[in-house]
Every structure is written in C-alpha cells, then in structure tokens.
Amino acid sequence: MNDGLKILLVDDDKVMLFLHDTFLKRSGIACDTVLCYNGREALDYLDTNQALETTFLVLLDINMPVMNGWEFLGAIRDKPYLPKVLIVMVSSATEESEKARAFAFGQVIDYQQKPLTVDTCRRIIGSDKLRGFFDNVVLK
Amino acid sequence: MSIAKQEGLENGKPQASEVMYHDLFELNPQPMWVYDVETYAILDVNEAAVRHYGFDREEFLNMTILMLRPETEIPEVLHAVKIVREHERMFSSGTYKHQKKNGEVIDVLIQSNIVYINGAKAELVLSTDITSWIASERERRASEEKFKAIFDNTSDAIVLCDDQGRCTDLNDATRRILGYEIGDLGGVCITDFLLMPEEMAFDVVWKNFLNGEILNGLMKIRRKDGTLITGSFNSKSNILPGLHMCVITDVTERLEKKRELMASERRFKALVQEGADLIAILDEQGNYKFVSESCRPILGIEPDDLVGKNAFDWIHPDDRQAVLALFLKIREHRQIRTEPFRFMDGFGEYRWIVTIATNMTDDPAVGGVVANSRDITDAVLKARDLEVSNERYRKQNEQLREIAWTQSHVVRAPLTRLMGLVDLLQTGDTGGMPVDMALGLIRSSADELDEVIRKIVSKADKVQNDDE
Known part of the structure; x- marks a missing residue:
C-alpha cells in the first residue's frame, strides 16, 4: 500500500462507485480509495484529512446532488491544501464545452467519460501528469 | 427824344426814305439799339428791345451797353468795342450773355454794324435771343450723347x-x-x-x-x-x-441655362414629387412650409393639409420629446438624423418614420429645414416579426439544448452503468457482487434508460407541436 496517495471516488451512483473502485484496484494500483457520494462529502474528507502527508487524486463526477462537481471545484479553490489535490473529471457528459470548462480549473489534469475501464484506469495512473506523484505506486 | 426824331425835326418834314428806315428800326420785331462806341451810351432803342429787356425807353437812353451785360461779361464787351473803334466799317457777329432788367441772363446772337450819326461813330446792334435755342441745342446734344452711349454700351x-x-x-x-x-x-x-x-x-x-x-x-x-x-x-x-x-x-447661353434649369427642375420634380421619400421644408419651429406630393401615397395626407401646420403635432406623444430635442440641435449642427419615430398618417394610424433634416435656412432658394423622411413601417414590422421568430427559435434551441443535456447526462447515466456492469461480467470476476445482483442492476439500468428515452421523445414531440 502507498501511504503517499489517496484516491477519492466521488459519484452519487453507488453502482458506478463500486465498478470504478473495482476496476481501479484491478488496474494494479496499490493505494487507498475513499468513496464519496457527492462533492460535499469529498470536501469534508479533505478538510478533515488535509494534514496528511499525502497527495489526493479525486475522480470527480459532475452531476451529483448536494454539491456537484463544479461546486466542488469552486469550493476547494481557496483551500490551503489545494496544491496536494489533483483531479480527474469522470462524467457521462460528452460535450466538448464541459471538457473545456473543466480544464479551466488548474487542478484538473484529465477528463474521462464513464464508465472507466481497467485500461482507462491504467492510462490515468500512467500519464505524464501523474508520474511524479505515483513513484511509489506499485503496478501489478 | 430819339436820334431819328431829332434828325427829322432838324430837317423839317422827314424824307420818305427816312420814314422807311425809321420804321425798319422802330418796328423791327428784333431788339435793336444804337450806341456810341466812344462812350458806350445807348443813343436809341427800338420798341422790341424795350419789350424784351424790360427797361423802358427813358431807362435805355440813360444806360450804356455795359449795363446790359452781366459783370463777368464786361471785359469781353470792352475788348469787342475796342476793335470796333479801330475800324471805319465793320460788321460783326457773336454770341454773348445779356442781362434783362429783372436780372434774367439770356444768351443772345449780336449782329452789329458801324454807323455814323451826325459824324459821330456809333454801332447799330441787332439782338436775337437764342437762350431757348441754346438750351434745346444743349439738350439735343446731351440726348445724342446719351443715345450714343446707349448705342455703344x-x-x-x-x-x-x-x-x-x-x-x-x-x-x-x-x-x-x-x-x-x-x-x-x-x-x-x-x-x-x-x-x-x-x-x-x-x-x-x-x-x-x-x-x-x-x-x-x-x-x-x-x-x-x-x-x-x-x-x-x-x-x-x-x-x-x-x-x-x-x-x-x-x-x-441663356437658352442653354434655361434647358439645364428645366432639366434640373425635372430631375428635382422626379426626386421630390415622385420619389419614395417624403420631402418637406420646415421653418425652425417645425412648421411645414412645403410638402412634396409623395406625402399623399406615403401618408395618405394631402400636402396642402400639412402646410402651415406643426410637424410635431403628428408625432406620437411617446416619441415627440426625443424628436423635438434632436430637432432643436439643427441650429448647431447642419444635419441631424432621427431614430425611428411614429408619425400619424391620414387614417389615424401611426407610421414608423426616419428623417434626415438639413438646415438650409441660410439658402435663399430654400429658406428652411429640409426634412427627408422615409416610411420604414414595413421594415419595423418585419424586424418585430423577426424578433418574435428569433425568440421562438431561441426557446426551441433552449429546449433542444435541454434534450441534448438530458441525452448527455440522464441517458448516459444508466447507459454507462450498463456498460460498466457488462465489462465487469465479461471479466468473469464480479468483485464480490453476486451475478444475480449484477444482472438485476443491468435490468434496472435498462429500464431506466427506456424511461429516459420515452421522456426525450415526448419532449421532442412537444417542441415540434409548439413550433407548429
């Protein structure tokens, strides 16, 4: 297990959370995953655990109750732990405009459409943008 | 007593020839007199001279010829008499100025001849008043010069x-x-x-x-x-x-200019009277001074019905202040251009008008503000129709965007779930989820997808119906 990385899966669809968590683990990455059902839960988790010496990779859905993905992005903008947060948007939306909007947030490093697959998860973890953060991640 | 009478008395009964010469002198219609060339004294004078000059006979016989002359003429008389004195016989003639008893100065033609009376040298003078002739001659010459000047100039x-x-x-x-x-x-x-x-x-x-x-x-x-x-x-x-x-x-040149003017007038008439624009001339208070014939077909108003009236009385009350404020600027700016405003036509309906007004008050040929107005009612109504149409399309687009959003988010939610579950089942390892449960989730996701598709079709039908 890699203590230096925590992955937050944020989605209001429990089935989708189960599938993404399963596929992520099958992709060979060895790290903790935290399941959140909306942006608020994710924000609360980060606020609570911001002291941890770790990087938080957030796989963030957009359309969710309570606090959607955009609201979450807005909320963490002023957080002191922002530099430790990297975000991959995971959405059903297919519009290019959504993608462009997402990349307007500096912490967003990728945009993927649902459902994630094992291969997709491997591409995310192995991307150049995340390489430095996953030096200690063990891939099977 | 006259010289002739004195001579008659001296000789007793006068001779017939003496009578004849006496009558020639005394009864001559022309003024005549005899003067002594040494003393200038008038020795005898006839009745015509008395009548013409106004002096009576006694006065004449106590006068010298110098007294018949204006003062300025005396040197000339002295010179003339001096010449007479130098000759034994001499007929002379010349024009001089004489002065009557009443002071009137006249022009006279003097004809004279030396005579001897009892051995004394005298001069018989015949005076012809040519004052009128000289005046008429002067007039004639002036007239001739005038006509010559007219002729030449x-x-x-x-x-x-x-x-x-x-x-x-x-x-x-x-x-x-x-x-x-x-x-x-x-x-x-x-x-x-x-x-x-x-x-x-x-x-x-x-x-x-x-x-x-x-x-x-x-x-x-x-x-x-x-x-x-x-x-x-x-x-x-x-x-x-x-x-x-x-x-x-x-x-x-005049005919050419006249032809050009007529052509210009025809062009002007074609532009002003038969053009699509309403041309009017107003004073600086906005009163119509001239309205083109095009007023009739454009506004349904006889041009004469507008002349003398104030243009602002026809403008819609909501637009009047704005147009008036702009019109008042015509004194500072030579030309103004209005925004569209409403103008009441001959049927009581408001037409949308735009006007370009040009201040030509200083041009004497115009003497007012030229207003060139165009009826843009049709364009305004079309623009409004277009606005309504655009609003309808905007709403339709919103609905279509909503459908697209629904497709993107609501449809894809169960769809992606389905795809993920299928992927999971295909691996043969459900990650601890019972297969029946996975299949149940597939079923419920398919049902959800079916429901969403039905809603989309229903909404699309509604958009189409609204458009129709």
Whole structure:
C-alpha cells in the first residue's frame, strides 16, 4: 500500500462507485480509495484529512446532488491544501464545452467519460501528469 | 427824344426814305439799339428791345451797353468795342450773355454794324435771343450723347440698315456678338448673318418689314466666323427715313441655362414629387412650409393639409420629446438624423418614420429645414416579426439544448452503468457482487434508460407541436 496517495471516488451512483473502485484496484494500483457520494462529502474528507502527508487524486463526477462537481471545484479553490489535490473529471457528459470548462480549473489534469475501464484506469495512473506523484505506486 | 426824331425835326418834314428806315428800326420785331462806341451810351432803342429787356425807353437812353451785360461779361464787351473803334466799317457777329432788367441772363446772337450819326461813330446792334435755342441745342446734344452711349454700351447688338438691308452702322456689342467690325460693313447685308426660316422668303419679309410689319423672334444668327448662335431678334423700320434698326440679343447661353434649369427642375420634380421619400421644408419651429406630393401615397395626407401646420403635432406623444430635442440641435449642427419615430398618417394610424433634416435656412432658394423622411413601417414590422421568430427559435434551441443535456447526462447515466456492469461480467470476476445482483442492476439500468428515452421523445414531440 502507498501511504503517499489517496484516491477519492466521488459519484452519487453507488453502482458506478463500486465498478470504478473495482476496476481501479484491478488496474494494479496499490493505494487507498475513499468513496464519496457527492462533492460535499469529498470536501469534508479533505478538510478533515488535509494534514496528511499525502497527495489526493479525486475522480470527480459532475452531476451529483448536494454539491456537484463544479461546486466542488469552486469550493476547494481557496483551500490551503489545494496544491496536494489533483483531479480527474469522470462524467457521462460528452460535450466538448464541459471538457473545456473543466480544464479551466488548474487542478484538473484529465477528463474521462464513464464508465472507466481497467485500461482507462491504467492510462490515468500512467500519464505524464501523474508520474511524479505515483513513484511509489506499485503496478501489478 | 430819339436820334431819328431829332434828325427829322432838324430837317423839317422827314424824307420818305427816312420814314422807311425809321420804321425798319422802330418796328423791327428784333431788339435793336444804337450806341456810341466812344462812350458806350445807348443813343436809341427800338420798341422790341424795350419789350424784351424790360427797361423802358427813358431807362435805355440813360444806360450804356455795359449795363446790359452781366459783370463777368464786361471785359469781353470792352475788348469787342475796342476793335470796333479801330475800324471805319465793320460788321460783326457773336454770341454773348445779356442781362434783362429783372436780372434774367439770356444768351443772345449780336449782329452789329458801324454807323455814323451826325459824324459821330456809333454801332447799330441787332439782338436775337437764342437762350431757348441754346438750351434745346444743349439738350439735343446731351440726348445724342446719351443715345450714343446707349448705342455703344448696350449688351445687345444694334445694326442699322438701309432700305436694301445693307448694314450701315453697328455698335460695339455687334463686334462682340457677331464678330463684324465697322470696316466689314461694305456690302454686308442683314441676310448674311440672319438665317431666316426656310419657309420665309427674305424679300417678302423685308418688304413687309419696310411697310411697318414687325420682324422679331428667336432666330439662328451666323457670326462672321461661321459659327451659329441663337439670337432674340427685334427690329424697327424707318427709325429715320430710310434707316432701319435691328437689335440682336445673344440668348444662346441663356437658352442653354434655361434647358439645364428645366432639366434640373425635372430631375428635382422626379426626386421630390415622385420619389419614395417624403420631402418637406420646415421653418425652425417645425412648421411645414412645403410638402412634396409623395406625402399623399406615403401618408395618405394631402400636402396642402400639412402646410402651415406643426410637424410635431403628428408625432406620437411617446416619441415627440426625443424628436423635438434632436430637432432643436439643427441650429448647431447642419444635419441631424432621427431614430425611428411614429408619425400619424391620414387614417389615424401611426407610421414608423426616419428623417434626415438639413438646415438650409441660410439658402435663399430654400429658406428652411429640409426634412427627408422615409416610411420604414414595413421594415419595423418585419424586424418585430423577426424578433418574435428569433425568440421562438431561441426557446426551441433552449429546449433542444435541454434534450441534448438530458441525452448527455440522464441517458448516459444508466447507459454507462450498463456498460460498466457488462465489462465487469465479461471479466468473469464480479468483485464480490453476486451475478444475480449484477444482472438485476443491468435490468434496472435498462429500464431506466427506456424511461429516459420515452421522456426525450415526448419532449421532442412537444417542441415540434409548439413550433407548429
């Protein structure tokens, strides 16, 4: 297990959370995953655990109750732990405009459409943008 | 007592010849007198002199001839008498100024001759009053000079002709207009430059002219160099016996300008009266001074019904202040352009108008503000229709965007779930999820997808129905 990385899966669809968590683990990455059902839960988790010496990779859905993905992005903008947060948007939306909007947030490093697959998860973890953060991640 | 009577008394009964000469002197209708060339004393005077000069006989006989002269003339008299004294016989004649008893100065022709009375040298003087003649002569000369000045300075060509139509004199304007010099006139006939219409035989026309028929009108005139001009020709026969006058005014340029003006007026009429725009001239208070005929078809108002009225009375109350405020700026800015405003037509309906107003108050030919207005009601209504149409399309687009969003988010939610579950089942390892549960989730996701698709179709039908 890699203590230096925590992955937050944020989605209001429990089935989708189960599938993404399963596929992520099958992709060979060895790290903790935290399941959140909306942006608020994710924000609360980060606020609570911001002291941890770790990087938080957030796989963030957009359309969710309570606090959607955009609201979450807005909320963490002023957080002191922002530099430790990297975000991959995971959405059903297919519009290019959504993608462009997402990349307007500096912490967003990728945009993927649902459902994630094992291969997709491997591409995310192995991307150049995340390489430095996953030096200690063990891939099977 | 007169010299003649004295001589008669001295000789007793006068001789017949003496009586005749006495009568010639005394009864002569011309003033006469005899004076002593040494003393200037008047020795005798006839009745005509008494009548004409106003002095009675006694007064005359106590006067010298110097007293008949204005003071300024006396040196001349002295000089003349001095010459007479130097001659034994002498007839002289000259014009002088005399002064009557009432002070009136007259011009006289003096004819005199030396006579001897009882051996004494005297001069018999015959005076003819030529004051009126000199005045009339002066007038005649002034008149002649005046007419000569007119003749030479008039802008019209004046040609004088004899009975055969040969030119005998011309003025300066003739040189300019026709190009002839006075030296060219030998043998030049009026027909050399006057082009008579073909149907008119010159001989007949000229004969009638000499008999008093007036010859005038617009005619083609050939200049000496052969070029043609249009002249207004006027003539009068026998201004003096055997002398006839032709006056030619060069109207070529005037006719050309008139043609240009008429063309310009036709263009103006075409633009103003028959154009699609409403042209009006207003004073600086906005009162109509002129309204074009196009007012009738555009507004259904007779132009005369607007003249004298104030334009702002026809403008919609909601637009009036804005148009008035702009119109008042016409004093500072030569031209203003209004935003569309409403103007009441002849049927009580408001038409949308835009106006360009140009201040031409200082132009005496216009003397007001020229308002060029265009009826844009149709364009405004079309723009409104377009706005309504655009709003409808905007709403449709919103609905379509909503459908697209639904497709993207609501449809894809169960779809992606389905895809993920299938992927999971295909691996043969459900990650601890019972297969029945996975299949149940697939079923419920498919049902959810079906429901969403039904809603989309229903919404699309609604958009189509709204559009229809």
